[in-house]
Amino acid sequence: MAIVGADHRLVPTGAGCLQRPSDSGPRLGNMASLLEQALATLVRTFQEYSQFSGNPLCQAKFKELLEKELPTWAPTTLRECDYKQFISVLDTNKDCQVDFVEYMHLLACLCIYCHEYFKDSPLKPSCAQ
Numbered sequence: 001m002a003i004v005g006a007d008h009r010l011v012p013t014g015a016g017c018l019q020r021p022s023d024s025g026p027r028l029g030n031m032a033s034l035l036e037q038a039l040a041t042l043v044r045t046f047q048e049y050s051q052f053s054g055n056p057l058c059q060a061k062f063k064e065l066l067e068k069e070l071p072t073w074a075p076t077t078l079r080e081c082d083y084k085q086f087i088s089v090l091d092t093n094k095d096c097q098v099d100f101v102e103y104m105h106l107l108a109c110l111c112i113y114c115h116e117y118f119k120d121s122p123l124k125p126s127c128a129q
């Protein structure tokens with residue numbers, strides 16, 4: 001099912017698929033690569049937690065996202081004071097919410113961390129390859 005937003009936001013169309021309201025850009029509904037699927041998942045996850053409004057997430061909703069979607073990587077097990085400091089650093093415009101750009105900054109940092117952590121231990125091909 002395609003849902004078209006008048007504001008040209010990506011909208012859910014079914015199991016993990018996103019489509020743009022117009023045909024001017026790439027159609028993400030028929031993704032072929034893992035990277036395209038990963039990008040759609042990043043966008044869709046934020047949109048789900050913002051109830052497809054695209055609005056910033058309040059801190060409680062953002063913490064819920066971290067706990068459910070990044071249970072291994074997110075600092076939700078930090079002491080409350082350390083968690084507040086983490087949010088303070090992440091919330092660059094200091095509006096006590098996490099917008100999409102701030103969310104993406106966190107994910108970019110996690111990607112860089114993963115890259116640094118794993119760069120000396122090359123990934124093995126999966127069993128299917």
Ligand SMILES: [Ca+2]
Pocket residue numbers: 056090091092093094095096097098099102
């Ligand atoms: Ca913010």
